[in-house]
Amino acid sequence: MRRYLAHALVEGGELHDGVELRMSGRIKVGPWLAFSATQRLTGNAFEWRARAGIGPVRPLHVVDRYAPGSGATDGRLFGRWSFLHADDENTARAAAGRAAAERMWAPGSLLPRHGVSWRAESVEHVVATLSVPPERV
Numbered sequence: 001m002r003r004y005l006a007h008a009l010v011e012g013g014e015l016h017d018g019v020e021l022r023m024s025g026r027i028k029v030g031p032w033l034a035f036s037a038t039q040r041l042t043g044n045a046f047e048w049r050a051r052a053g054i055g056p057v058r059p060l061h062v063v064d065r066y067a068p069g070s071g072a073t074d075g076r077l078f079g080r081w082s083f084l085h086a087d088d089e090n091t092a093r094a095a096a097g098r099a100a101a102e103r104m105w106a107p108g109s110l111l112p113r114h115g116v117s118w119r120a121e122s123v124e125h126v127v128a129t130l131s132v133p134p135e136r137v
Contacts, residue, residue, distance in 0.1 A: 020040050034055065037051070050063075066098065071093075
């Protein structure tokens with residue numbers, strides 16, 4: 001983590017609390033499908049929008065999202081027909097864990113002013129603790 005933060009935090013540079021990531025590749029949803037996605041992370045919240053399919057046709061649209069206290073996953077075929085919806089307690093807990101782990105992409109969101117506490121357990125082991133309702137990680 002030290003090496004990552006030394007690389008990500010440039011002296012005198014801005015500390016961004018959010019970031020937008022774009023990704024593409026293959027995802028296994030039964031068969032392997034090509035996909036592209038955009039993810040916006042801001043502090044404790046994220047929204048991941050993906051499209052998947054074969055070749056240039058990407059009929060599967062999936063949105064994962066988390067805002068403090070709630071998470072959801074929605075899947076649609078051609079943007080119209082719902083084939084997946086989850087917004088229960090387990091979905092919120094899973095999304096909270098993902099939101100906590102992916103804060104590393106916006107290192108400014110890991111500062112104490114955002115509710116993150118740090119402690120050194122040894123010379124090589126540092127622990128960050130933060131509240132991402134309904135979890136404390």
